Amino acid sequence: MRRGVLPAVVVTALFGLYLWAVVGKGIALVRTGDPFGVTMGLAALVAPLVCLGLIVREWQLAFTVQKMADLLAERGELPVDDLPRSPGGRIDRAAADAAFEVARARAEAEPDSWKAWYLLSFAYDAAGDRKRARAGLRKASALFRAAER
Known part of the structure; x- marks a missing residue:
């Protein structure tokens, strides 16, 4: 489980x-x-x-987020949490911001891509913005379900 x-x-x-x-x-x-x-x-x-x-x-x-994660894992495209951390385990803010900019640019370039929104939501989470991370997952989920139809 x-x-x-x-x-x-x-x-x-x-x-x-x-x-x-x-x-x-x-x-x-x-x-x-x-x-x-x-x-x-x-x-x-x-x-x-x-x-x-x-x-x-x-x-x-x-359930939808898990389906997306399983599909990305199958493809070998699941995001890796490789951002540098402090000795206390906190993600380095500058690295999180840089990763966020890359994910944001991709989501702007591919606004109908569930994968881009999925990755953006994890970038939001790493940057500490849980509210937008959840909104990003909802958007990714909606796009994913629409693509399944």
Whole structure:
């Protein structure tokens, strides 16, 4: 089993238990017929469903990113983390910025390439920009799924 999968499965299972408990309470509140109880019950039903949608979205992203990584590994094109590091393990900022510029230029030159966006997302991560790294993975994932069709 890949590293990180077990904790994700455990957290998802715990969320399932939470969802089961909250939905049960929400239904009970709606059944009271009291306007306040109905309102609270509906809120109790909507919030976990929104969270469930977000969790499904994250699992879909994870599976797609893994497919992309497997395909790149098959081709021998998986990015290698060879950036210089400090003795404490931090990536050298100048090296990360230089690698980022190369990846950004490639993504700009090939805006419809899932591989370019995949590589850019890892360059963002190395540069410390986790938000853009995740957005890059989402873009790569969307392009990859579109290419599979």
